Amino acid sequence: MPFVDLHSADDFASIYYTTNSLFGNVGGFDPEKPTVCILHPTFLDSTWLHQQFNDPRLDSEFNLIAFDMRVAGKSECRNSGKHDSWVDAADLAFCAQALRLAPFHVLAMESTSINCALRFAALFPEMCLSLALCNVPAPTELKWIYTAYDELIHTWCFADDLESYEHVAAEAVTFTFGADAPADLRDDLIAYWEQGMHPRKRCRVLEQANVAMNRVPLPAEAYPHITQPVLIIHGDANESCPRKYAERMAHELKGVLYIVKGGAGYLGIPQGTASIVNQVYVKFVSRLPRARSDTTTPTLPIEDRMQEALGKLEQIIGDSSIHTRDPLSSLSFCCLPDEIIQQQTDALNVYRKGQTTAYCPLSPAGRPIRRYSERPKDDWFESNTENISYAGGRYYSEPAARTQTSPLPMPKSEPMSPDDGRLRRGTFSPTSVEKLVIKGSMAKVVTGSQPTLHKLFL
Template sequence: MPFVDLHSAEDFASISYITNSFLGNVGGFDPQKPTVCILPPTFLDSSWLYSQFNDPRLDADYNLIAFDMRVAGKSECRHSGKHDSWVDAADLAFCHQALALPPVHILAIESNAINCALRFAVLFPEMCLSLALCNVPAPTELKWIYTAYDEVVQTWCFAEDLESYEHAAMEAVTYTLGPDTTPDLRDDLIAYWETVMHPRRRQYVQEQANVFLNRTPLPAAAYPHITQPVLIIQGDANEKIPHKYAERMAHDLKAVLYTVKGGNTYLTIAPGTASIVNQVYVKFVSRLPRVGPESPTKGLTTEERMRDALGTLESITGDGAFRTRDPLSSLSFCCLSDEVVRQQTDRLTAYRKGQTLAYLPLGPTGRPIRRYSERPHDDWFESKTEGLSYAGGRFFEPIGRSSKQLPMPQSEPISPAEGRVGRRGTFSPITVDKIVIKSSMAKVVTGSQPTLHKLFL
């Protein structure tokens, strides 16, 4: 897998990517074919794009390239509290220029990818021919999802045994794909997370969660900069991403909105919807005019182009400090407040402590110890498909489709005061103090007898 190294005085990132060319790099691209850049789903990487790379409708007629986020897949980076979606957009622009890519069509899947794609189109319009957005999220996360994901991420990252880790991973599957996920897809997701996002890589997990949970709405001043054709593909059965937000963005961007009946989260990997997404996307892109293979930034150095992008960001935000920042650093594009940056940095620091000695849910060969579906079912208190834990039997008998599972909570997006600034500010991974007794057992038992006697009296 090839990489693009991005380095500056305050930052370093090595961005991994894949292509559909014979040699696996951009040198094998056919200059007569349009180029499609795919941004993988949140908490996944480019290895989960097999439904797109193996589809002849895309593979035969388009050059395909997919970039991993700096904290996803095989990418590596120096962790920073300044990481937001504007930084991801800058990473994508640096990679685009380093590989001398022609203008690309972007297919962005789920929250982090969509926020990156929108900001990329705003700052680098000549590099982006069109946008296709799968499952447009709310501007900020819904309150119940925000709380649920924050708890799951902490449990996930500080799991001390396989059962605890699998429980957190299963909760994540339920939140993302719902309780009716096929066993094979559920096993593959959990096995992937065990391999790539285990507790010894919890800083990577937390930094992705920071970008996902602490996202900010795209400023109203940025929408006029998006002039490319836009397609929105939205699942109508996705209770975690209500359809009204896709409708709102389609109105703001004058986009084409296509609704996938019965579609949930992860439309591009879920059985039954991936092919539909590909078909709709191919029809959309095939109707757009073709552009030559020339690099859109020809005649400009990378530093000059990135400085112009900082100027655009200054005009959108009204913050004159962007002009003074290093144009060769992706972190210069961060739009988070100093308070949020400090809190994200503190959280990453807390997650780094003890990371190398954390629990590893892998065997000696570096592979998962077992498949989730193969775990022993000897616990009398077991989690069932409804998302509840109880001892045998059924909590209630299903009457029709609506009774098969409890309804998802209904809530509105969080406000900045509730979320980004106030997010678990007193977090500490150590919640229970361990008392070490330095004495003989006889003295301990003898010395504690009066106290125990009083307690029982």
């Protein structure tokens, strides 16, 4: 399998990549065609880009390459509290130089990929020909999403049976794609998460969540460094990424904004919206000067080029200590505050305890035990298309007026402020994992443990 190994004194990552060439590596690229690097959606990997890799409009006209981010898919890394989107951008630059890629176009899908792409374009402009961003998120996570993720990730990582895990995974599908997600898509997503993001891999799950939830806004000083042509594709029905942030980004980067009518979360996965995204993207790139994909030798050694990038990062962030960091380590590009790095490190240490013996929703063969749609439903309250509900062996007819009402809209809120973020990030602390269990009769507990209860409720 094609991997790029990144070694340094304080970090190790093995980054998996795939291409549309015959043997799945960059050696099979056609030098006459431009190269497009596609960044996968949040909490997924490059296997979910089949709508792009299998589209003749992209496959026949471009060399396609996709990397699994360091805590996604087949990539492996040493878990770290320093992981943020600047680190992802450095990983992408290291991989591009190691593979001797010619300058390429970037197509970024959803939140973490977009934040990576923007930072990559700012620090390594000679490697990036253009940017296409699908569903631009808020600068920091919206408060209601942060609260939902907070509970979701903890329940996900500490599920202790199949029903609990399937329930929280189904909630994640609804949260991501909406309540109208097709049953086969729901089954595929839950099966994917069961195989690669189960409780025995909860440190990877937490680290992915940290990158998305604890992100720091891109400084205004970075925007002048992003000079590439920009296309923003945004779904007008996406309630987790309000349209106003896409419009603001298009204004800041002087880019083109295309609105997908009825588009919601993850535009590149459902067949209908994915086809629209691909068509719009091909038209966008076809208007740009056609680039070749000849294998290139970097003009600067990798260490010197990354040191130059650290110097630019120092100017953008305003931290005079950045240029003294190790240029061969992706973690040197981390721009998180020290307290957040420490909190994330502590949380990873807590989640690591008992990880190897945690519940695993897979059979001994390493496959999901069942499809989510095939689970037993006798003990659940279900509703079918004929407005008939089934519960405990009895049928009830629901009022037509109730079933015809539209779903409740998602909550509306503003992005997290820095102070709110510090308070909320405390939920990923040891106290959120450890639980106090009181055993014995209630009368004995109340009469004999008054001081304990008093302290407990203070």
